[in-house]
Amino acid sequence: xVSETTQTTAPxxxxxxxxxxxxxxxxxxxxxxxxxxQPLEGLAKDIVIDVFARVAVPFFFMASAFFxxxxxxxxxxxxxxxxxxxLLYLFWFVAELPITVYNVFIHSGxxxxxxxxxxxxxxxxGSTFSxxxxxxALIEGVPLVWLASRFLxxxxxxxxxxxxxxxxxxxxxxxxxLPPGLMAAADAYKAAIGGIQNSWxxxxxxxxxxxxxxxREDAMRRLPRRAVTASLAVTCALSAAEVLAVKSVRxxxxxxxxxxxxxxxxxxxxxxxxxxxxxxxxxxxxxxxxTVFYLSHFVFVYIFVVINKHIAPVDPVLKYAAVLxxxxxxxxxxxxxxxxxxxxxxxxxx
Numbered sequence: 614x615v616s617e618t619t620q621t622t623a624p625x626x627x628x629x630x631x632x633x634x635x636x637x638x639x640x641x642x643x644x645x646x647x648x649x650x651q652p653l654e655g656l657a658k659d660i661v662i663d664v665f666a667r668v669a670v671p672f673f674f675m676a677s678a679f680f681x682x683x684x685x686x687x688x689x690x691x692x693x694x695x696x697x698x699x700l701l702y703l704f705w706f707v708a709e710l711p712i713t714v715y716n717v718f719i720h721s722g723x724x725x726x727x728x729x730x731x732x733x734x735x736x737x738x739g740s741t742f743s744x745x746x747x748x749x750a751l752i753e754g755v756p757l758v759w760l761a762s763r764f765l766x767x768x769x770x771x772x773x774x775x776x777x778x779x780x781x782x783x784x785x786x787x788x789x790x791l792p793p794g795l796m797a798a799a800d801a802y803k804a805a806i807g808g809i810q811n812s813w814x815x816x817x818x819x820x821x822x823x824x825x826x827x828x829r830e831d832a833m834r835r836l837p838r839r840a841v842t843a844s845l846a847v848t849c850a851l852s853a854a855e856v857l858a859v860k861s862v863r864x865x866x867x868x869x870x871x872x873x874x875x876x877x878x879x880x881x882x883x884x885x886x887x888x889x890x891x892x893x894x895x896x897x898x899x900x901x902x903x904t905v906f907y908l909s910h911f912v913f914v915y916i917f918v919v920i921n922k923h924i925a926p927v928d929p930v931l932k933y934a935a936v937l938x939x940x941x942x943x944x945x946x947x948x949x950x951x952x953x954x955x956x957x958x959x960x961x962x963x
Contacts, residue, residue: 694743734807773817774819777814838887845880849880947963
């Protein structure tokens with residue numbers, strides 16, 4: 614979704630493009646919309662949503678870190694990266710403010726002071742509006758990876774990320790299987806900080822992986838396509854096996870992350886990187902639309918929740934189709950209007 618550069622051709626690398634990344638971004642955004650629209654049930658949901666679609670957010674983390682770390686990190690570039698994400702965050706915070714105010718201050722039933730503290734905590738550790746945790750985790754994750762990389766070699770950096778990720782998975786996906794002491798620790802963390810599965814703790818590993826791939830891009834692009842494809846198939850199968858095995862015992866408290874997901878996500882990213890799209894599609898539009906899809910679909914899902922509750926039930930597949938249609942209309946409106954005089958500030962939305 615979020616990349617530091619809008620270039621389609623790699624600087625200093627004649628003929629190298631990243632069209633396949635832009636194609637994957639719009640596909641991943643559609644996956645994220647499916648996660649929250651929930652058009653499927655039963656085994657189809659377990660496989661399509663809780664396995665395939667879960668690769669989308671890690672892919673966005675990796676892609677964002679990959680493009681940032683393709684060039685040497687300076688204080689100025691890092692500040693520009695954070696500023697761009699901050700403006701994107703602010704744009705959608707304002708856009709979703711009515712829903713945020715209702716959920717945090719009215720629907721929650723908490724005192725105003727407590728609700729304000731919850732909102733402030735969300736800015737740093739979680740979400741203030743739907744989907745905002747991704748932006749904040751990226752704002753925190755990329756600088757933390759850069760800082761850690763000044764002291765750690767790539768293998769140690771990935772190991773540190775894997776350790777953080779393992780704690781996050783244990784505290785969320787495998788929460789119900791924890792011994793009482795660790796379960797109490799997980800509950801205390803959630804009460805004090807928020808959901809660990811939606812934070813920089815998870816983002817760190819994926820951002821670190823994006824950095825490592827960026828620094829070894831030439832070698833990664835020379836990987837045999839058959840080997841990369843086989844790796845994607847195997848890690849996908851292992852992901853399905855893990856998800857179905859856990860669900861056969863007990864539905865997890867959170868389905869955002871699981872142990873095999875990093876390998877699945879890395880295989881997917883390498884598959885995208887080694888299978889470049891060569892058509893004449895509008896890849897810049899795909900990139901811009903993916904950002905709008907990711908951040909706007911929550912609004913439309915919320916609207917359908919209200920419709921289902923207060924008016925009439927909507928068929929889940931029809932709801933998902935309608936959400937995608939509304940996202941497309943929103944993306945087209947933003948990208949078109951932002952080109953007009955006086956409306957350039959709309960670019961902050963993508």
